[in-house]
Amino acid sequence: MTAEANIDRDDLAIGIVGAGAMGRGIAQVAAEAGFAVRLYDVSLEAVGSALKTIATMVDRAAAKGRITAQDAAHIRSRVTVTDTLSDLAPCHVVIEAIVEDLDAKQTLMRALEAIVADDCLIASNTSSLSITAIAAACRLPARVAGMHFFNPVPLMRVVEVVGGLRTAPETTEALVRLAGRFGHRPVRVADSPGFLVNHAGRGLITEGLRIVQEGVATPHDVDRVMREAAGFRMGPFELFDLTGLDVSAPILDLIYAQFYQEPRFRPTPLPRLRVAAGLYGRKSGEGFYRYPDGRQEQPPEPVPPTLPDRPPVWVSAADAARRAPVIDLLAGVGAEIDDGAEPHRDSLCLVTPLGADATTTAIEQGLDAERTMAVDTLFDLAGRRTLMATIVTADRYRAAAHALFAGAGGKVTVIRDSTGFIAQRVVATIVNIACEIAQQRIAAPDDIDAAVTLGLGYPEGPLALGDRLGGLVIHAILRTLHDMTGDPRYRPSPWLSRRAALGASLRTPEA
Numbered sequence: 001m002t003a004e005a006n007i008d009r010d011d012l013a014i015g016i017v018g019a020g021a022m023g024r025g026i027a028q029v030a031a032e033a034g035f036a037v038r039l040y041d042v043s044l045e046a047v048g049s050a051l052k053t054i055a056t057m058v059d060r061a062a063a064k065g066r067i068t069a070q071d072a073a074h075i076r077s078r079v080t081v082t083d084t085l086s087d088l089a090p091c092h093v094v095i096e097a098i099v100e101d102l103d104a105k106q107t108l109m110r111a112l113e114a115i116v117a118d119d120c121l122i123a124s125n126t127s128s129l130s131i132t133a134i135a136a137a138c139r140l141p142a143r144v145a146g147m148h149f150f151n152p153v154p155l156m157r158v159v160e161v162v163g164g165l166r167t168a169p170e171t172t173e174a175l176v177r178l179a180g181r182f183g184h185r186p187v188r189v190a191d192s193p194g195f196l197v198n199h200a201g202r203g204l205i206t207e208g209l210r211i212v213q214e215g216v217a218t219p220h221d222v223d224r225v226m227r228e229a230a231g232f233r234m235g236p237f238e239l240f241d242l243t244g245l246d247v248s249a250p251i252l253d254l255i256y257a258q259f260y261q262e263p264r265f266r267p268t269p270l271p272r273l274r275v276a277a278g279l280y281g282r283k284s285g286e287g288f289y290r291y292p293d294g295r296q297e298q299p300p301e302p303v304p305p306t307l308p309d310r311p312p313v314w315v316s317a318a319d320a321a322r323r324a325p326v327i328d329l330l331a332g333v334g335a336e337i338d339d340g341a342e343p344h345r346d347s348l349c350l351v352t353p354l355g356a357d358a359t360t361t362a363i364e365q366g367l368d369a370e371r372t373m374a375v376d377t378l379f380d381l382a383g384r385r386t387l388m389a390t391i392v393t394a395d396r397y398r399a400a401a402h403a404l405f406a407g408a409g410g411k412v413t414v415i416r417d418s419t420g421f422i423a424q425r426v427v428a429t430i431v432n433i434a435c436e437i438a439q440q441r442i443a444a445p446d447d448i449d450a451a452v453t454l455g456l457g458y459p460e461g462p463l464a465l466g467d468r469l470g471g472l473v474i475h476a477i478l479r480t481l482h483d484m485t486g487d488p489r490y491r492p493s494p495w496l497s498r499r500a501a502l503g504a505s506l507r508t509p510e511a
């Protein structure tokens with residue numbers, strides 16, 4: 001029987017090397033899927049603790065009625081601890097989840113190849129090493145691939161199946177089927193830094209960092225806007241705090257270096273500085289947020305000003321489609337609308353730029369910059385509303401805009417002038433990076449969207465999100481950002497430019 005055909009057998013035997021956080025999770029899902037698992041670790045303590053964790057998890061599932069007590073007993077009995085690596089000889093597939101070190105993984109691969117049959121597939125759960133480099137140590141590199149699970153494995157139902165340069169397509173296809181038998185969603189990924197999920201996740205965090213570095217907004221502002229306007233479960237700084245900056249900061253540097261200083265992945269000096277200060281996040285009690293008693297402390301919301309006399313409000317018609325929701329909202333909060341073709345002498349002037357700053361927009365539209373405020377209309381105004389002042393907006397007009405948009409229970413974030421609002425910059429960067437992943441054929445559009453929703457917990461895949469907001473809109477934001485800053489990190493991916501120009505979906509594949 002060939003290695004690929006082996007995968008479909010009922011008596012498939014799976015070996016797992018490394019019984020740490022990941023190895024025990026993979027062992028659990030394999031046993032739950034009905035497979036016999038042999039688990040090996042250099043540390044007896046690790047295997048003992050792995051068996052305990054698995055037993056606790058399946059017994060808990062039985063106590064909650066999700067499985068029967070008999071099922072729980074069967075699952076536990078399918079995991080066998082082995083004392084030596086050579087006990088893995090009868091396995092049809094071995095998945096390694098040992099320490100993240102190229103030498104250690106290569107040494108293990110060589111040792112495994114001397115033990116298992118030639119048709120045994122070998123998968124590595126590495127998160128940052130090249131599969132091609134790990135497989136280079138092997139006599140038969142064609143049978144080696146990445147099988148990158150996420151922590152905690154039983155809950156994170158996605159696996160990146162990574163083909164190295166010498167991996168046989170049959171190997172990746174077989175491991176895709178295996179992931180499916182585990183009940184996970186497999187995504188096919190070419191060997192490249194950060195694979196798919198960690199690569200796609202660069203946008204949220206690096207653009208969040210840039211916004212803070214430019215002094216446009218605070219980390220808390222960025223998080224609130226990403227959660228309450230863009231609909232993300234977590235903003236970038238909450239995510240840093242959860243993961244631990246001591247873990248995330250080196251990955252920021254690593255992926256930037258692995259892509260040869262690609263500006264799209266450029267970090268800022270802030271993470272390293274905060275690591276030096278020990279401000280790791282939740283685990284150290286303080287990060288971008290404080291955690292008195294282990295609970296995240298949210299800084300207070302700025303109180304909306306109350307104004308005795310509000311100026312009338314004039315909304316620019318430079319972009320009619322973006323003007324309409326602003327007029328609707330203002331009508332709903334009882335604002336006096338100035339309907340003139342030009343603003344009245346005292347009116348607050350509202351503009352709705354895409355990718356541009358408020359000051360430049362006011363000048364280009366011939367408006368008084370001291371009376372101008374910009375409103376972000378990328379997302380529905382029912383969520384948190386973001387306002388941006390020009391560098392000279394007078395306090396009275398800033399306060400008037402804040403008070404109006406806080407009407408009817410609205411939440412408002414007022415930021416300093418910026419090329420693009422928080423949500424525009426972050427979302428356009430995320431969509432652009434996903435487009436570039438598709439362009440470079442690292443993964444197919446459907447796999448990109450599935451991996452990002454399941455692996456990063458985003459509310460929508462980045463390509464689907466780009467389609468919903470409009471490819472042309474995302475393209476316009478990036479083009480303007482690129483023109484105004486001169487920073488190549490904002491150059492639109494050709495994948496995006498071509499599809500936006502055609503009015504085609506960002507998920508349109510290419511032959």
Ligand SMILES: NC(=O)c1ccc[n+]([C@@H]2O[C@H](COP(=O)([O-])OP(=O)(O)OC[C@H]3O[C@@H](n4cnc5c(N)ncnc54)[C@H](O)[C@@H]3O)[C@@H](O)[C@H]2O)c1
Pocket residue numbers: 017018019020021022023040041042043046096097098099100101104108125126127128148149150151
């Ligand atoms: N923790 C995560 O969130 C995560 C997510 C995805 C992938 N990964 C990757 O999975 C792998 C394991 O990570 P982890 O978090 O489970 O680590 P871990 O430290 O919890 O466990 C590693 C285990 O491997 C054992 N080990 C080390 N060298 C060995 C060897 N030569 N032979 C047998 N056992 C050996 C150790 O005793 C330890 O029990 C790494 O490659 C890591 O990059 C981790």
